[in-house]
Every structure is written in C-alpha cells, then in structure tokens.
Amino acid sequence: MTVPGHVLLVDDEPAFQRLGGAWLRGLGHTVTVAGSAEEAVARFRDGRPDLVLLDLSMPPRMDPLAGIELIAAFLPAPVVVLTGHAGHDMALRATAAGAWDFIAKPIEPDMLGFVVDRALRKAGLEREVRTLREQAAADDLGLVGRSDAIERLRAMVRRLGPSTVSVLVLGPTGTGKELVARALHSCSARAAGPFVPIHCGALPASLLESELFGHLKGSFTGAHRDQPGLIETAHRGTLLLDEVGEMPAAMQVKLLRFLQEGTFLPVGARAARRADVRVVAATHRDLEAMVADGSFREDLFYRLKGMVLRTPSLAERPGDIPLLAGLFLRRAMHGGAFAPDAVGWLAARPWPGNVRELRATVEAAAALAHPGREPVDAELLRFVSGETNEMAPSPRDAGGSLSQAIAELESRMLADALAAAGGNQSEAARTLGVSRVGLIKKMSRLGLR
Ligand SMILES: Nc1ncnc2c1ncn2[C@@H]1O[C@H](COP(=O)(O)OP(=O)(O)OP(=O)(O)O)[C@@H](O)[C@H]1O
Ligand SMILES: [Mg+2]
Numbered sequence: 001m002t003v004p005g006h007v008l009l010v011d012d013e014p015a016f017q018r019l020g021g022a023w024l025r026g027l028g029h030t031v032t033v034a035g036s037a038e039e040a041v042a043r044f045r046d047g048r049p050d051l052v053l054l055d056l057s058m059p060p061r062m063d064p065l066a067g068i069e070l071i072a073a074f075l076p077a078p079v080v081v082l083t084g085h086a087g088h089d090m091a092l093r094a095t096a097a098g099a100w101d102f103i104a105k106p107i108e109p110d111m112l113g114f115v116v117d118r119a120l121r122k123a124g125l126e127r128e129v130r131t132l133r134e135q136a137a138a139d140d141l142g143l144v145g146r147s148d149a150i151e152r153l154r155a156m157v158r159r160l161g162p163s164t165v166s167v168l169v170l171g172p173t174g175t176g177k178e179l180v181a182r183a184l185h186s187c188s189a190r191a192a193g194p195f196v197p198i199h200c201g202a203l204p205a206s207l208l209e210s211e212l213f214g215h216l217k218g219s220f221t222g223a224h225r226d227q228p229g230l231i232e233t234a235h236r237g238t239l240l241l242d243e244v245g246e247m248p249a250a251m252q253v254k255l256l257r258f259l260q261e262g263t264f265l266p267v268g269a270r271a272a273r274r275a276d277v278r279v280v281a282a283t284h285r286d287l288e289a290m291v292a293d294g295s296f297r298e299d300l301f302y303r304l305k306g307m308v309l310r311t312p313s314l315a316e317r318p319g320d321i322p323l324l325a326g327l328f329l330r331r332a333m334h335g336g337a338f339a340p341d342a343v344g345w346l347a348a349r350p351w352p353g354n355v356r357e358l359r360a361t362v363e364a365a366a367a368l369a370h371p372g373r374e375p376v377d378a379e380l381l382r383f384v385s386g387e388t389n390e391m392a393p394s395p396r397d398a399g400g401s402l403s404q405a406i407a408e409l410e411s412r413m414l415a416d417a418l419a420a421a422g423g424n425q426s427e428a429a430r431t432l433g434v435s436r437v438g439l440i441k442k443m444s445r446l447g448l449r
Pocket of ligand 2: 177178242
C-alpha cells in the first residue's frame with residue numbers, strides 16, 4: 001500500500017513535468033511542479049512538501065549540489081535526485097550533499113513509484129521519531145535533575161521558550177548551557193525548524209563572518225560558489241552563539257546589526273538579506289567584566305541579555321549526582337549498576353568539569369566493567385578518574401569466566417610459594433598443602449614450566 005504524500009517535482013522539462021506528475025498522481029500523491037530549485041524554495045517554503053524530486057540534469061543555472069543544499073536549508077523535506085544516464089558520479093555527490101536517494105533517467109513508472117513510496121515511508125518514520133522526542137523533551141526538557149536550581153531553570157526555559165526574548169545562558173563549563181539552548185528551541189514554536197550551534201571562538205574573524213553570513217561566489221580566493229551562512233541555515237529556527245565572549249571585535253558589530261535589524265550582508269554581497277532566526281547566546285566567561293575592560297561591546301551585551309539564565313555547577317546541586325550518574329550508566333551499559341561505595345564516592349567529588357566530567361567518568365567506567373556481573377564500584381571509578389594508577393587484582397582482571405579467575409589465582413599462589421621456597425618444589429608443595437606431583441601437574445596445566 002502506498003503512503004500518499006505531497007511531492008514537489010523540480011524539473012525544467014515540460015514533458016517530464018506532465019508525465020512524471022501524471023504517474024505520481026495516479027498513485028494517489030499530490031504533485032506540484034517547479035522549474036528550478038530557486039523557484040521551488042520561493043514558492044513552496046510554506047507549502048511544506050513531504051518529498052522533493054529534483055532533476056540534476058537541468059541546464060545548470062546554478063550548481064546542482066547548491067540546489068540540494070538550498071532546498072535542504074529551506075524545505076525540511078527529503079530530496080530524491082533524478083539524474084541523466086551519465087550521472088552516476090553526480091548521484092553519489094548528491095547523496096553526500098544530503099539527497100536521500102537517486103533515480104537515473106530514463107525513469108520507469110514502477111521505479112519512480114517505488115522510490116517515492118520508500119522515501120515517504122522513511123520521512124514518516126522520521127517525523128514520528130521527532131514527535132516522540134518532542135514528547136520526551138516536554139517532560140524534563142532533557143535537563144535532568146530534581147534540585148531546586150534545576151527545577152527553577154526548567155520552569156524559566158518553559159516560560160521563555162515560546163517567547164522571542166533573547167536569552168543569554170551563563171554558567172561554568174559542562175553545566176548544560178548548550179542543553180538549555182536546545183531546550184529553549186524545543187519548547188518554542190520553532191521546534192520543527194533547525195537548531196544551529198556555532199562556536200564563536202573557533203574561527204578567525206574573516207572565516208567566522210563567512211560561516212555566519214555566507215558568501216558569494218568569487219568574493220575571495222577559493223569561493224567557488226555561493227554559500228549560505230549559518231544564519232540562513234537557521235532560518236525559522238534557533239541559532240546558538242556559543243562562547244559568544246570569544247567573538248572577535250570586528251564581528252561583534254556585524255552581529256549587532258543583525259540582532260537589531262534582522263538583516264545581514266553575505267561576504268561579497270551588496271544587498272542585505274533577511275532571516276528569521278531566534279538567537280540564544282552562551283558563555284562561561286564573565287561578560288560583564290569583559291564589557292568593563294572593553295573587550296566586549298556594551299551595546300551587544302545588552303542586546304543579547306534580554307534574559308539571563310544561569311546553569312548551576314554540580315557542586316551547587318550534589319543531590320542530583322546519583323540521578324545523573326545512574327542515567328549515564330544505564331545509557332552506556334545495559335543492565336549496569338553501581339555498588340553502594342560508588343554512589344558515595346561520586347557524590348563526594350568536587351567535579352570541576354561538572355556534568356560533562358561526570359558523564360565521561362561514568363562512561364569510561366562502564367566501558368571497563370563487565371555488564372551483569374559486577375556493579376561499578378568506587379575502585380573502578382577511582383581508577384578511571386586517575387586517582388589510582390592500578391586496580392587491585394580482582395577476578396575482573398581475569399577477563400572472563402570463573403575458571404579463568406581461579407586459574408589466575410592459582411598461578412599467582414603457586415608462583416608466590418615457589419618464590420618463597422627459593423624454587424624448591426617439595427617445600428612449595430608443603431606450604432600449599434598439595435603433594436609434589438600435584439604441584440607439578442598444576443604447574444604444567446597453568447603453563448608455569
Ligand atoms: N542537567 C543535565 N541533564 C543531563 N545532561 C546534562 C545536564 N547538564 C549537562 N548535561 C550533559 O553534560 C554535557 C555538557 O553539557 P553542555 O555541552 O550543554 O555544557 P556547556 O555548559 O555548554 O559546557 P561548555 O561551557 O564547556 O561549552 C553534555 O553531554 C550534556 O548532555
Ligand atoms: Mg557549550
């Protein structure tokens with residue numbers, strides 16, 4: 001049974017528009033047509049097709065791969081490309097650029113119906129996953145914790161999420177600033193749109209500008225084609241300016257213009273563009289002090305901090321540590337459990353790297369533990385956190401079955417007894433309480449002679 005959907009056919013050939021359109025309508029789909037990727041984006045942004053069929057053998061008014069990226073940026077629908085017979089290489093590149101599937105022309109009606117049906121089913125599943133995720137996020141918004149500080153934070157996120165207020169998230173490293181930004185996005189009306197994070201300190205000013213605002217072909221050496229920036233990618237969604245305190249001064253002023261007027265200028269462009277983007281900024285630095293010493297623009301600071309949300313350090317909410325650790329352990333290790341001394345050890349640590357460090361420690365311990373056999377104990381945690389360099393010998397080291405563990409213990413006792421007896425087997429046998437022959441048999445079984 002086919003899943004009927006709204007298919008947008010992007011092809012400049014009137015004959016195929018008619019024929020392909022008729023085939024698909026015959027299968028129960030709604031079909032609209034556009035002559036180019038630009039037209040498709042301009043006309044159908046609001047129509048939200050379920051699937052886009054894009055012909056890559058059209059005369060290239062624009063780079064076909066840029067067409068895919070353009071559609072991917074503005075129409076949240078899967079793209080299936082149609083290629084000419086020599087287009088295998090192009091089809092692979094198209095898939096790398098984000099296309100879901102491809103069909104080579106000339107196209108058989110059955111093949112077209114099959115590929116369209118498969119893509120629509122997959123899109124349906126993806127939608128379902130997204131809805132389920134949204135429902136799950138509606139519970140705790142992904143922000144785990146029962147402490148007052150986290151309850152307050154969640155309540156603020158729920159209230160601010162649907163608004164357009166700009167939010168500045170401040171807090172020490174690893175405390176969930178990015179998670180808060182995602183939560184704001186997921187409880188806003190933009191939840192179905194993109195969430196785009198950018199690390200403002202990772203790039204020098206010139207690259208950051210082109211990354212954020214995009215550039216036109218030829219605007220600098222190596223700019224082989226027009227490239228939309230992350231602001232455009234985040235259209236109808238949320239842009240997280242992460243580590244905004246590290247944004248170079250030259251960029252701060254351009255960002256301010258976008259925040260105030262909603263317009264920006266791609267590198268090499270003359271005409272300003274618009275994008276509908278909600279901006280959330282985050283930093284672990286003291287922005288107020290940076291404003292005072294002149295390294296961060298005061299006007300930008302006030303524009304960003306419509307509301308300030310603070311993420312608490314783990315030290316401020318030690319009661320949440322067992323809850324978080326338990327969650328990370330279960331995610332990393334099916335059937336994993338903590339020994340009682342592990343919980344005490346976890347709760348007493350200072351965790352300067354906060355939740356990120358806690359998570360990494362628990363995941364490392366899970367990787368070394370044996371699922372279902374022994375709980376993760378304080379000794380293992382001390383070992384993975386670097387507090388001790390060695391784990392005391394335990395059956396865990398034997399790496400497997402009970403018999404391996406016994407063999408390990410036996411050979412250690414035998415070796416010790418022999419060493420104590422200066423290599424005298426009769427004496428070693430006596431200390432071990434076995435006959436000399438029994439000792440020799442054991443030694444050869446364990447590979448000790
Ligand atoms: N309240 C929380 N519940 C569940 N997971 C959390 C929570 N807070 C943080 N985490 C987890 O801790 C890790 C770090 O979180 P995140 O990247 O949001 O921190 P950050 O404050 O942005 O850190 P940095 O300042 O270093 O960028 C992530 O894996 C995140 O999922
Ligand atoms: Mg972060």
